Amino acid sequence: MKGIIYCRVSTQEQADDGNSLKTQERLCRLYAQKEGLEIVEVFIEEGESAKTISRTKLQEMMKYCKDHQGEIDSLLIYKIDRLSRASVDYATLKAYFYQCGVKVISITEAIEDNPVGRLVETMLAGIAQFDNEVRGERSRNGMIEALKDGRYTFKEPYGFDRVGGRGTSNIVPNQLLAPKIKEVFNLVLEGHRSLEEVRQKAKQIGVVRNDGKALTKSHFYKMLKNPIYKGYINIPKMSIYQKGNFEAIVEPEVFDQVQFVLNGKSKKLPIYKKVNPDFPLRGIVKCGNCRKTMTGNWAKKKYGHYRCTNCKGVNIKKDYVESRFKDYLETIRLDENIANVIKTAIKLNWEQETAEIKKERLILENQLNELKHKQNSVIDKNIEGVISDEVARTKISQLESEIAGIRMELLKYNQPEADEQELMDYSINFLTNLSGAWENTEVEIQNKLQKWLFPSGLIFKDGEFTTDTRPLPALLNEELGGENSIMVTPRGLEPRLLP
Ligand SMILES: [Zn+2]
Numbered sequence: 001m002k003g004i005i006y007c008r009v010s011t012q013e014q015a016d017d018g019n020s021l022k023t024q025e026r027l028c029r030l031y032a033q034k035e036g037l038e039i040v041e042v043f044i045e046e047g048e049s050a051k052t053i054s055r056t057k058l059q060e061m062m063k064y065c066k067d068h069q070g071e072i073d074s075l076l077i078y079k080i081d082r083l084s085r086a087s088v089d090y091a092t093l094k095a096y097f098y099q100c101g102v103k104v105i106s107i108t109e110a111i112e113d114n115p116v117g118r119l120v121e122t123m124l125a126g127i128a129q130f131d132n133e134v135r136g137e138r139s140r141n142g143m144i145e146a147l148k149d150g151r152y153t154f155k156e157p158y159g160f161d162r163v164g165g166r167g168t169s170n171i172v173p174n175q176l177l178a179p180k181i182k183e184v185f186n187l188v189l190e191g192h193r194s195l196e197e198v199r200q201k202a203k204q205i206g207v208v209r210n211d212g213k214a215l216t217k218s219h220f221y222k223m224l225k226n227p228i229y230k231g232y233i234n235i236p237k238m239s240i241y242q243k244g245n246f247e248a249i250v251e252p253e254v255f256d257q258v259q260f261v262l263n264g265k266s267k268k269l270p271i272y273k274k275v276n277p278d279f280p281l282r283g284i285v286k287c288g289n290c291r292k293t294m295t296g297n298w299a300k301k302k303y304g305h306y307r308c309t310n311c312k313g314v315n316i317k318k319d320y321v322e323s324r325f326k327d328y329l330e331t332i333r334l335d336e337n338i339a340n341v342i343k344t345a346i347k348l349n350w351e352q353e354t355a356e357i358k359k360e361r362l363i364l365e366n367q368l369n370e371l372k373h374k375q376n377s378v379i380d381k382n383i384e385g386v387i388s389d390e391v392a393r394t395k396i397s398q399l400e401s402e403i404a405g406i407r408m409e410l411l412k413y414n415q416p417e418a419d420e421q422e423l424m425d426y427s428i429n430f431l432t433n434l435s436g437a438w439e440n441t442e443v444e445i446q447n448k449l450q451k452w453l454f455p456s457g458l459i460f461k462d463g464e465f466t467t468d469t470r471p472l473p474a475l476l477n478e479e480l481g482g483e484n485s486i487m488v489t490p491r492g493l494e495p496r497l498l499p
Pocket residue numbers: 287288289290291292308309310311314
């Protein structure tokens with residue numbers, strides 16, 4: 001039996017993280033030893049993201065497997081997410097290696113190669129991907145997080161100063177300028193001056209640029225229109241309009257009345273987009289007639305519709321589509337009993353893993369003690385005059401670096417796996433409560449969830465949703481539930497994934 005190993009760390013991970021290349025390789029080798037696998041090649045990917053399959057070592061390995069078809073039995077990876085965080089990629093990769101006669105084994109997830117095992121594996125890959133995307137979204141949109149607290153983290157607008165540091169950064173009115181800006185808004189309200197006259201007046205009272213010149217017409221107009229002065233954050237590009245968590249410069253009523261004046265003829269206050277996303281299902285729901293992806297639009301800014309740009313008359317009320325979508329999620333959500341079975345099975349896997357880690361740790365601790373012992377004996381010998389200072393110094397520093405290496409490795413074992421288990425439990429619970437989860441989540445995550453559940457999109461026809469590929473939770477229900485399920489014993493639900 002011959003095997004190969006593939007290891008990878010993503011750039012974000014620290015060298016001393018529990019998933020370092022060395023650990024991955026070592027644990028894979030340990031597994032191989034246990035299973036009687038001869039490792040003939042190790043592929044190590046350094047600092048490449050798992051997001052895409054365009055990784056050099058991975059490609060090299062793919063070629064290697066093709067060239068050595070029939071010679072290699074297994075590919076060992078530390079975790080599924082080492083190979084790929086995108087479940088589609090993972091499935092493709094797995095199929096590729098399978099064709100080369102190579103079985104992919106995730107040593108820490110230790111999943112059996114049977115239909116159920118494969119499903120759980122797909123789910124794990126899916127969760128890894130979902131988690132990855134959510135995290136990506138979170139870090140990319142750190143500013144959205146800030147916005148949710150009502151903090152304004154963009155360049156401070158005229159008349160505001162920046163306060164706070166990372167994670168607390170926000171704006172406050174500049175003590176000198178704020179009252180003057182307030183006065184300018186009031187001047188507009190008085191109504192007997194033209195805008196140009198107010199601008200000149202503003203210059204007189206000190207609402208000026210840093211160089212003392214008057215604000216340009218455009219800057220001046222933008223200032224009067226910017227709701228930041230009444231304490232609101234407005235970022236049209238991101239469809240964000242919300243109350244900020246900082247002190248306003250102008251009372252909201254005054255600001256609104258100024259808009260009224262500025263808009264003159266229209267006599268209408270400007271309408272701003274609401275914070276909540278308009279059409280969360282846009283981009284995923286397809287027309288039942290022509291299968292073209294539907295768009296969303298507002299009729300008279302009041303009634304939202306999902307619409308097919310291809311078929312005339314396919315124009316369905318937003319509320320209806322979304323409520324039917326939630327009903328649909330109810331029908332595909334993961335069954336609670338099955339969720340419990342999966343959780344138990346995964347927990348067993350973890351316990352097995354933990355037991356192995358304990359063994360590993362013991363070995364390392366023994367090595368550490370041995371090295372310390374050696375160090376002491378070098379010191380003793382040096383004191384006794386058996387070895388020279390120089391030899392002792394070299395020997396000690398050599399042992400020192402070995403000790404440091406082992407300490408580093410031991411560090412990893414200090415981190416409990418509880419977090420990961422919690423994430424898994426959370427993810428599985430999430431799948432049992434899809435409609436609630438969908439409803440209560442922010443739009444970016446809604447979109448990720450949709451794409452993850454329905455990679456090929458959803459077709460909406462006659463009030464019903466259908467999809468070309470069975471969604472994962474529904475698939476798990478079918479495979480793991482039912483009378484003939486191998487997971488179910490006459491006594492009730494018992495996990496049979498593991499011995
Ligand atoms: Zn259509």
